[in-house]
Amino acid sequence: MDKKKKRSITRGVILVVLLAAIVYTVYSSATKDKVEVLQVGDDAPNFELVDLYESDLKHRLSDYEGKGIFLNFWGTWCEPCKKEMPAMSEQYAKYKDQGVEVLAINIAQTDFEVKKFIESLNVDFPVAIDETKGVMTAYNVDLLPATILISPEGEVKKIITGEMNESQIASYMESIKPEQE
Amino acid sequence: MEKIICVCGHENPEGTKLCAKCGRPLTEDALTSKILDMKYDGAAIRSKTRNKSFVDKIWNFFSSVKVGITLIIINLIAASIGTIFPQEFYISVQTEEQKAAYYEDTYGSIGKVYYELGLSDVYSSWWFQILVGLLAISIIVASIDRGIPLHRSLKNQRVKRHESFMKRQRVIAEGEITEGDSANTLNLVEEKMKKLRYKVRRDGNALLAERGRFARYGPYINHCGLIIFLAAVMLRLVPGFYVDESMWVREGEMRAVPGMDGYFIENEKFILEMHDNEKTENQVLQGVNVVAKNYQTNAKLYKQSKDAVPGKIDDLELVKDYSIRVNHPLKYDGFSFYQMDFKLNEIKAMNFNLTNKESGESLGDVSIDLTNPKDEYVIGDQTKVQLLGYYPDFSGFENGEPQTATPTPNNPAFIFKMITPDKPDGEVSFVAIQQTIEPNGDNAYKMAFNSVETRNMSGLTVHKDSTIPLLAIGGAIFMIGVAIGSYWNHRRLWVEQLEDGTIRLAAHTNKNWFGIKKDLDAVTQFAHLPQYIDQSQDDDEEENEKEGESTI
Numbered sequence: 186m187d188k189k190k191k192r193s194i195t196r197g198v199i200l201v202v203l204l205a206a207i208v209y210t211v212y213s214s215a216t217k218d219k220v221e222v223l224q225v226g227d228d229a230p231n232f233e234l235v236d237l238y239e240s241d242l243k244h245r246l247s248d249y250e251g252k253g254i255f256l257n258f259w260g261t262w263c264e265p266c267k268k269e270m271p272a273m274s275e276q277y278a279k280y281k282d283q284g285v286e287v288l289a290i291n292i293a294q295t296d297f298e299v300k301k302f303i304e305s306l307n308v309d310f311p312v313a314i315d316e317t318k319g320v321m322t323a324y325n326v327d328l329l330p331a332t333i334l335i336s337p338e339g340e341v342k343k344i345i346t347g348e349m350n351e352s353q354i355a356s357y358m359e360s361i362k363p364e365q366e
Numbered sequence: 367m368e369k370i371i372c373v374c375g376h377e378n379p380e381g382t383k384l385c386a387k388c389g390r391p392l393t394e395d396a397l398t399s400k401i402l403d404m405k406y407d408g409a410a411i412r413s414k415t416r417n418k419s420f421v422d423k424i425w426n427f428f429s430s431v432k433v434g435i436t437l438i439i440i441n442l443i444a445a446s447i448g449t450i451f452p453q454e455f456y457i458s459v460q461t462e463e464q465k466a467a468y469y470e471d472t473y474g475s476i477g478k479v480y481y482e483l484g485l486s487d488v489y490s491s492w493w494f495q496i497l498v499g500l501l502a503i504s505i506i507v508a509s510i511d512r513g514i515p516l517h518r519s520l521k522n523q524r525v526k527r528h529e530s531f532m533k534r535q536r537v538i539a540e541g542e543i544t545e546g547d548s549a550n551t552l553n554l555v556e557e558k559m560k561k562l563r564y565k566v567r568r569d570g571n572a573l574l575a576e577r578g579r580f581a582r583y584g585p586y587i588n589h590c591g592l593i594i595f596l597a598a599v600m601l602r603l604v605p606g607f608y609v610d611e612s613m614w615v616r617e618g619e620m621r622a623v624p625g626m627d628g629y630f631i632e633n634e635k636f637i638l639e640m641h642d643n644e645k646t647e648n649q650v651l652q653g654v655n656v657v658a659k660n661y662q663t664n665a666k667l668y669k670q671s672k673d674a675v676p677g678k679i680d681d682l683e684l685v686k687d688y689s690i691r692v693n694h695p696l697k698y699d700g701f702s703f704y705q706m707d708f709k710l711n712e713i714k715a716m717n718f719n720l721t722n723k724e725s726g727e728s729l730g731d732v733s734i735d736l737t738n739p740k741d742e743y744v745i746g747d748q749t750k751v752q753l754l755g756y757y758p759d760f761s762g763f764e765n766g767e768p769q770t771a772t773p774t775p776n777n778p779a780f781i782f783k784m785i786t787p788d789k790p791d792g793e794v795s796f797v798a799i800q801q802t803i804e805p806n807g808d809n810a811y812k813m814a815f816n817s818v819e820t821r822n823m824s825g826l827t828v829h830k831d832s833t834i835p836l837l838a839i840g841g842a843i844f845m846i847g848v849a850i851g852s853y854w855n856h857r858r859l860w861v862e863q864l865e866d867g868t869i870r871l872a873a874h875t876n877k878n879w880f881g882i883k884k885d886l887d888a889v890t891q892f893a894h895l896p897q898y899i900d901q902s903q904d905d906d907e908e909e910n911e912k913e914g915e916s917t918i
Binding site (some may be wrong): 193211214231247260292294295300316323 | 422496506630674676677740744756767
């Protein structure tokens with residue numbers, strides 16, 4: 186009787202392991218394109234970029250722990266990026282004191298272009314250039330604009346691709362605002 | 367577990383066809399057959415013995431050879447459907463709409479149906495993967511279900527077998543020896559069989575000569591190889607085992623390597639060389655002007671320090687400096703960088719002359735490096751050019767503002783402010799290729815286009831496949847298993863000397879009866895044994911074709 190039971194268990198275990206292998210295969214190949222892509226709930230990859238204006242100021246994600254981070258990837262050629270920037274600037278002014286940081290990451294353009302662009306829009310938030318596209322690769326940004334919301338605990342809360350309007354930006358910043366004590 | 371107790375006293379598990387000890391037939395079928403079915407040596411196939419719990423039912427389903435063969439056929443059909451039209455992977459279009467259009471345009475309505483049904487990407491479809499997975503389960507379960515009892519019964523087989531077992535073998539002989547001393551017969555048999563490289567065991571007046579038992583494990587070995595192979599294919603989906611990415615790097619640029627965290631590649635130079643031969647006949651026929659000799663990227667691979675994070679590039683260490691050519695990838699740490707593509711002559715710098723329109727007099731040159739434009743270019747004390755705007759891919763004006771369509775300098779445009787001794791307040795000019803706009807009316811000076819400097823861009827693919835060794839091992843084991851199962855056979859000869867000195871013998875092989883008969887002829891002559899007969903030749907010729915367990 187014991188032997189029977191043992192055999193049943195062995196068989197059961199083998200079948201479950203094999204079934205799990207199939208499920209894993211099907212699942213991971215179905216999500217293959219997304220596997221390397223950052224997903225909501227992941228830990229946001231750390232990075233370090235030099236500020237556009239102050240070469241001593243380094244934006245290192247881990248230094249912002251405890252703050253909600255609003256990461257915006259953009260380029261000067263990207264029309265929707267340009268459109269959402271003034272609203273981002275407005276909302277940043279409101280949420281800055283509530284512990285929300287904005288970092289606008291330009292994709293490997295020249296200092297000149299980026300500075301001229303930012304100045305022409307008259308917006309105010311920290312900007313950095315991802316010269317080697319390393320951060321863009323780490324966050325698997327493909328289409329611009331892309332916005333990544335990172336919680337105060339360093340977790341990816343939401344990934345937004347495409348243009349955002351002002352009320353959306355406000356609600357996104359609200360969602361990553363650290364809890365007040 | 368229920369047991370079947372044989373007359374000889376041995377306890378056999380339920381479902382056993384032939385007693386593991388003496389070989390007596392235990393089932394009705396075996397008793398009435400003239401020649402015993404020697405598959406799995408009459409051991410109880412596990413799945414046939416019990417069929418009670420849910421787990422057992424599933425187990426039994428997968429252990430069935432019929433189910434296995436059905437799965438193989440379904441897999442074959444599904445895999446071959448994928449070869450009717452090219453798979454999406456081989457079609458150089460990007461979006462879903464383009465793909466749909468491609469199949470419809472190229473193959474008509476059948477192509478459309480093919481695409482709609484998802485057959486254009488059949489090998490990554492969930493149902494195809496499930497089919498392969500089911501086949502893998504079937505292989506594993508069937509191997510365990512049959513392999514282990516077979517192994518046990520071969521390992522524990524006795525020398526002495528019962529008369530009813532011996533008589534029901536295909537090749538048998540019974541009778542007196544033809545000459546010599548019968549007391550010596552078994553010794554002679556042993557001597558000859560050993561010479562024929564059989565393993566000989568004796569137990570009283572019985573003898574078992576056996577050769578090539580490992581051939582019976584061939585199918586199980588090749589199943590192991592198959593499973594390793596499938597596991598390796600599956601491993602490709604696990605992050606870190608398989609990388610296949612492509613990237614563009616311009617000369618002088620450094621880029622983070624996708625799929626290879628913490629590494630950067632710098633393109634020092636891209637080189638395209640052509641053969642400078644006279645056109646050959648074939649070149650003329652095919653309308654080919656020049657033939658490329660070499661595509662080369664001189665690249666440097668850098669590594670970040672250990673605790674570095676993406677974006678940080680101030681502490682890079684050069685790990686490899688290599689000239690990547692076709693078929694000569696840069697290799698590092700399991701990754702390979704292949705030369706795949708190139709683009710020539712992208713504008714890197716533009717040279718202008720600050721010129722007085724009327725006199726044509728030049729005040730000096732201004733060279734604008736598009737990879738690092740400056741705010742101001744000083745020519746002399748009172749002469750300088752300020753750069754107010756740069757648009758790498760000028761696409762028109764919107765609300766009076768110049769726009770750029772891409773970050774690539776395909777159509778660079780500038781807004782200059784020219785400050786000269788005559789015009790200390792400066793004159794503004796918008797300069798694009800073959801287009802100059804002077805917003806404040808007629809300027810006295812212009813930025814006359816002089817020349818461009820260009821650079822090239824390399825397309826590289828980054829490749830890593832850690833599963834190749836495993837694939838090779840799986841494939842090798844598979845082939846070894848096939849060879850063992852195909853080219854070796856398991857031959858056995860049982861001989862028993864009865865009390866009156868007469869000999870009873872029986873022989874069995876899982877395949878190649880011709881071979882064992884040659885051995886038998888030799889031993890018969892050497893030990894003066896009675897002539898054997900092949901019982902199957904009397905009735906059914908088809909029996910000859912039936913050959914043990916299938917090879918795969």
